[in-house]
Amino acid sequence: MKKIILLLLISFLTFSCNKKQDESAIVNQETNAANRIGINKEINKLKEQLTKAPNDFERAVTSNKIAELEALKGNVTSMFEYSQKAVKYQPNLYKSRYLLGKSYNELGRYQDAIKELEESIQLKSDFAPAHFELGNSLYKMYNYPKAIEEYLVAIKLDPTLYMAMNNVALLYAETRKHAEAEQFLKKAIEVKPDFAPAYKNLGILYETRLKNKQSAIEYYTRYLKARPNAPDRKVVESWIRVLGGAL
Amino acid sequence: MKKIILTAIIITALFSILIAQEDTIRVSIAPFDNTLADQQLSLSATSMLTQSLSNNTKMVLRKPEAIQNYINLLEKVQLGIEDPNILKGKGNALQIDYLMVGTIGKIADRYELDARLVDINTWQIVSAYGVQASSFNTGIENIAANLSLLNKNSITQYQEASKEKPTAGIHEFREYYENPPNALYCATFMEMLTSALANKTTNPTIENKFTSRLLEEKSFEMTGIIENSKADHIFAIQGITNRIIGDIRVFPDLITVNYKIVNTGSQSILFTGSIDVVNPTALRAVSLHIAKIIDDALNNKIGNLTINTTPVDAEIYIDDTFAGTTKNKSLMVVLQRGTHTITAKAEGFKAFTCQSNFEPRKTTEIIIKLERITERYLQEAFVFESQGKFDRAVEKYEQFVKETGNTQEANVALYRMGHILLNNLKDYNKAKDVFTSLLNNYPEAFIRAEGYFGLAQSYLAMGNKEQAKSTINYLLEYYPESNAAIEAKAIIKTFEAK
Incomplete structure (x- = not known):
């Protein structure tokens, strides 16, 4: 009897394995379907336009639009390819320079990123995202004072740039300016109340730097509320428990 | 005479037992992790698998209770309270060689079950099973059926085949925060990809439950950029040569999975990729697909190129794309297998172009001496x-x-x-x-x-x-x-x- 069950199970397994062999087909089918809708539909339309663009400027603008959409998707390879094309066709577009700099950051080429982002800022000094991205490059190069400067410029230019507020706060924490760190993290939450990382960062700041257990518990709890499916939920719950908080 | 025969029988029996024991694998099953917050399911998974394997002659199954202290330690590591390294090298004391770890997840009403057998001393995965099933019981039965086929030989062969190959470990997949989606897939996807990597690649894969906790200290989370952490260094110390990171972005009508391979030694990004799907249930297939690409990238595709130029600070273009400068005397880049066109340019010097062929897992060095432009x-x-x-x-x-x-x-x-x-x-x-x-x-x-x-x-x-x-x-x-x-x-x- 056991042998029969085992045989049945193995047959089932073989059937499952055959199904698994189709994974490339499933991925192809899904990729094809995804290519025809939403953001990809828009990208494909732009790629078609690019082949018919009448001059370098149109080619640059279209390439830039593709790079922007690819950046939204997080497709680094394509963002890099199209922002580079845009810069080649028209070196004076600050947005293309910014996207190229952002691509370099994603690819871990921080020196190249700094060069492009500085070009972008030279073309348009009040473009906040370029200052934020330059802050990121400088941070990766461990130049924290300069990174703080760039984040602050970005926030001054765009007071809703909550990601810059988060990052500058963390650099203040690294340089032991805890009051400033606290202030910017709270500002980020004020600007974007569902911005979960700021809650967790505040919790860590209160627990590890300001030694304020109650506030730490409060912000860890608010983090879990802001990010109900947090991958680190169990871990953060254990932090709350260790601090004596209730779940 | 009878005594001699009896002695011979006893010796033969003892010898057979010894041989049989040598061919068996000593296993215990740890409680399954659970992204559904349903403790009962975790207990059911362990108990169903224990029951199913208890009659398997190729295995010596130690009940989880027998290694309870170790399981408690594992839980503390999972919570970031203890250092993962204390889990290593406990095999002899526990009288087991392998530990079965697993996770229960659910995506769009389908159970996603992952179970992996890891070497208790190294946390290298020796066998992995990833199953998508409409019911929990079917999924566990499927895993049990797979497990019943396991034997010491197949494990030894697998470990031999993966010796001296580049090691991979999954570090993290981040959700995309700008517009928080309703459904989050990263935790389950990391489990799927870990199983797929161990299944589909010949590279040794280190268990995700070990690697993902290597850095689980209370560290701040930057946005828009990955933190300056000791990740590469810590992974390299553990002998993990490649770190897999990525993110999943959920749009109203599609899901994008982005991934990167980072070499922990050189801290350079070896490969980036991106896949779009419409249906979240296709994420299991995506994980298998990405695992194959990572395997291909690590074993068949990627070669390294070092370019030295005279003068230094030349601009290097590879296939007409700017690759960097030789400012620091030389430039190191990672290239796909095949022939590439390399161009070096420096002010006041003639541009130099050459073609070079790259082989996977090898470093090619090119020395370029640029000729000054005669004006x-x-x-x-x-x-x-x-x-x-x-x-x-x-x-x-x-x-x-x-x-x-x-x-x-x-x-x-x-x-x-x-x-x-x-x-x-x-x-x-x-x-x-x-x-x-x-x-x-x-x-x-x-x-x-x-x-x-x-x-x-x-x-x-x-x-x-x-x-x-x-x-x-x-x-x-x-x-x-x-x-x-x-x-x-x-x-x-x-x-x-x-």
């Missing part, structure tokens, strides 16, 4: 131009361009040549071609603006006013601050006056 032709051209010998000057500029290729210096020569053809030799057609060549080289913005102005003047001289006007308008619109634009404005005024 003889250029100097001669300047002299002829100042003497009014314009034909000879053009001839020398042409020779200079031919020799120097696509460099800044060649662009200057092209500009001068176009200028002479237009203003002195009155060969407007040829001037138009020269300015077009200059623009097709995509020089710096300043020279490009001059190129457009020269082109507009050529058109005008040829009587093609429409083309001249549109070129000037283009110049004024996109290079408004250039000197060429200021001069072009004067021409536009004459158009308007007429």
Whole structure:
């Protein structure tokens, strides 16, 4: 009897394995379907336009639009390819320079990123995202004072740039300016109340730097509320428990 | 005689038991992790698998209770309270060789079950099962059936085959925060990818439950950039040569999975990829697909190139894409297998182009000595131009361009040549071609603006006013601050006056 069950199970397994062999087909089918809708539909339309663009400027603008959409998707390879094309066709577009700099950051080429982002800022000094991205490059190069400067410029230019507020706060924490760190993290939450990382960062700041257990518990709890499916939920719950908080 | 036979039988029996024991694997099953917050399911998974394997003659199954202290320790590691390294090297004391770990997840009403057998001493995965099932029981039965086929030989063969190959460990997949989606897939996807990597690749994969906790300290979370952490260093110390990171972005109608392979030694990004799907249940297939790509990338595709140049600080282009400079004496890049075109350029030197073939997992070194541009032709051209010998000057500029290729210096020569053809030799057609060549080289913005102005003047001289006007308008619109634009404005005024 056991042998029969085992045989049945193995047959089932073989059937499952055959199904698994189709994974490339499933991925192809899904990729094809995804290519025809939403953001990809828009990208494909732009790629078609690019082949018919009448001059370098149109080619640059279209390439830039593709790079922007690819950046939204997080497709680094394509963002890099199209922002580079845009810069080649028209070196004076600050947005293309910014996207190229952002691509370099994603690819871990921080020196190249700094060069492009500085070009972008030279073309348009009040473009906040370029200052934020330059802050990121400088941070990766461990130049924290300069990174703080760039984040602050970005926030001054765009007071809703909550990601810059988060990052500058963390650099203040690294340089032991805890009051400033606290202030910017709270500002980020004020600007974007569902911005979960700021809650967790505040919790860590209160627990590890300001030694304020109650506030730490409060912000860890608010983090879990802001990010109900947090991958680190169990871990953060254990932090709350260790601090004596209730779940 | 009877005694001898009895002794022989006992010895044979003992020997058989010893051989049988050598062929068996000593396993215990740890409680399954659970992304559904359903403790009952975790207990069911462990108990169903224990029951199913208890009669397996190829396995010696130790009940979880027998290694309870270790399981408690594992839980603390999972919570980031204890250092993962304390889990290593406990095999003999626990009397097990392998530990079964697993996770229960659910995506769009389908159970996603992952179970992996890990070497208790190294946390290398020796066997993995990832199952998508409509019911929990079916999924566990499927895993049990797979497990029943396991034997010591297959594990030993797997471990032998993966020796000295690049090791991979999954570090993290982040959700995309800008617009928090309703459904989050990262935790379950990391489990799927870990199983897929261990299943589909010949590279040793280190268990995710171990690697993901290596850095689980209370560290701040940056946004828009990955934190400066000791991740690469810590992974490298553990012997993990490649770290897999990524993110999942959920849009209203599609899901994008982005991933990167980071070499922990050089801290460089070896490979980036991106896959879009419509249906979240396809994420299991995506994980298998990505695992194959990672395997291919690590074993068959990627080669390293080191370029040294004289002089240093040359710009390096690979397949017409800027790859970096040799500022720090040399440039190291990661390339896909095959033939690539490498070009080195430095100011005052002739551009150098060569083709080179790259093999996977090997480092190719190229030493390039750039030849200084002899400005003889250029100097001669300047002299002829100042003497009014314009034909000879053009001839020398042409020779200079031919020799120097696509460099800044060649662009200057092209500009001068176009200028002479237009203003002195009155060969407007040829001037138009020269300015077009200059623009097709995509020089710096300043020279490009001059190129457009020269082109507009050529058109005008040829009587093609429409083309001249549109070129000037283009110049004024996109290079408004250039000197060429200021001069072009004067021409536009004459158009308007007429």
